[in-house]
Amino acid sequence: MSMARKGGLGKGLDALIPGGTSSPAEGTSTFDVSIEKIVPNPLQPRSTMQPEALEELAASIREHGVLQPLLVTYDAANDTYILVAGERRLRASRLAGLESVPVLVRQATEQQRLELALIENVQRADLTALETAEAYRQLADDFHLSHEDIAARVGKNRVTVTNTLRLLKLPIELRQALADGRITEGHARALLGLPSDKAQTAALETILRHDLNVRQTEDLVRKLLGERIKKAGPRDPDPEITAIEQRLQEALGTRVAIRHGRKGGSVVIHYYSDEELDTLITTLTRS
Template identity: 50%
Template sequence: MGGAKKGLGRGLEALIPSLGLEESGAIKEIPVDEIIPNPFQVRRNFDQKALEELAQSVKEHGLIQPLIVTHDAESGKYQLIAGERRWHAAKIAGLSTVPAIVKEVSPRQMLEIALVENIQRADLNPLEEAEAYHFLIEEFGLTQEEVAKRVGKSRTAVANTVRLLRLPPEVKSALAEGLISEGHARALLSLPTPELQIKALEKVVKQGLNVRQTEELVRKLQEPKEASPRETPPDLKEIETKLGDNLGTKVKILKGRKGGRLIIFFRSDDVFRSIYERLLGKQN
């Protein structure tokens, strides 16, 4: 938690100057109870053990990095922009006040900062990240390219993550709970129906398949199945038998709505020659 911008990547670093945080530097102590969560916080779950460890560090050293907050006119309190994990840790540590920088920002900027902060620190699970990207795209009209620039990722990476939202609830739950990885989930996306995706998921979890094995399973599930042979009608079966006896080999008749095929089997060149001669003999 050293420097305020160390290790945050291009995304948050690109947003900070636009908010004027570099120029302000005005830090004030704000009562912990006067702060409310960011309504655009994309992270839904916090690791309790990790929070307690951070709280212990806060007890010993205090909050090294200030929170970023904004005035909330409706409640009269301060709304978090960035630092929710540190805020929770401060409450666990029993702090009455926390250092914070107060800034006026738009809802879009609040979402962007919350998103980028969590992504750059790898705090979001893949589904939370996908939902955040989707929100930026749908609610604020950003393109995938614009989202990618803000979070320091490629457009392809953003697109692949958003695609995870197309998975059925069962697969999403497995991903959120850590039963499968994002790599597993992306492989399952290749299957054409939710039913197949769920069927594959069950095998992946039950057999403990890795991503490569899951990709192989998906490939096999997509292979066209051979049509089960239809039962030959009695009248055609009788003709097959007579033709087979006459030609001295197995014969198969495949009949469709508008025509069909007559298949004559042979095991060797000699048998083929014999069939050929018998057919010519029939014509002469």
């Protein structure tokens, strides 16, 4: 059975790995391999898996078998197979008591193995926001990829990649709250607008104490920044200016405020690190 993949997610699994047949184990057909001979991918971006979800998949495998082969590379020196994509299926197959699983063998570099593991998890929406951010960081740091390069590989836009990476700048208390599910990614993004770890941590305590939703958190952040929260009334914001602000924010990946008056105004672009400033300069000065 061929590898299933969803459209619109970067180059996809097949395009990233050449389908050559330089070794007898390689090819386009699948065959069964002992689970004991499959080595986990050391670059696997996922750090946690929900036991309930794994057990559900294991139950399905017991009844129907492994319907989609695992993608592996062959390590001739150790006569083992390095897992490229299919971590959940491998773990669930062990839970189901299988001794062997179907695999598809391809060549892959270290970078391709990381990219493929990430792409598969993004396709299945299995990574948490922080796990995705860590995987993006590894692609950037270990393989010197720009945010645009990463976006092209995983089928996201650059703004999404940049915003996801910003989650790693949160203090440990906020990252733990996000990992535990006490706050959502929307809460975390809003708190990134505060200028210090101390301010972000204090705001977190307020959110948890009063069970604030994302919109209320955004209002809290604006209040803490000294910005007056606009209330419904005769002086509603100009919808045209609001639309322009939204377009600029989507294009630049950061908060933008337009101060418009009769004789002109100003455009305020927010950034939260030297790297983000460099990215903004590059974006704004690109010919």
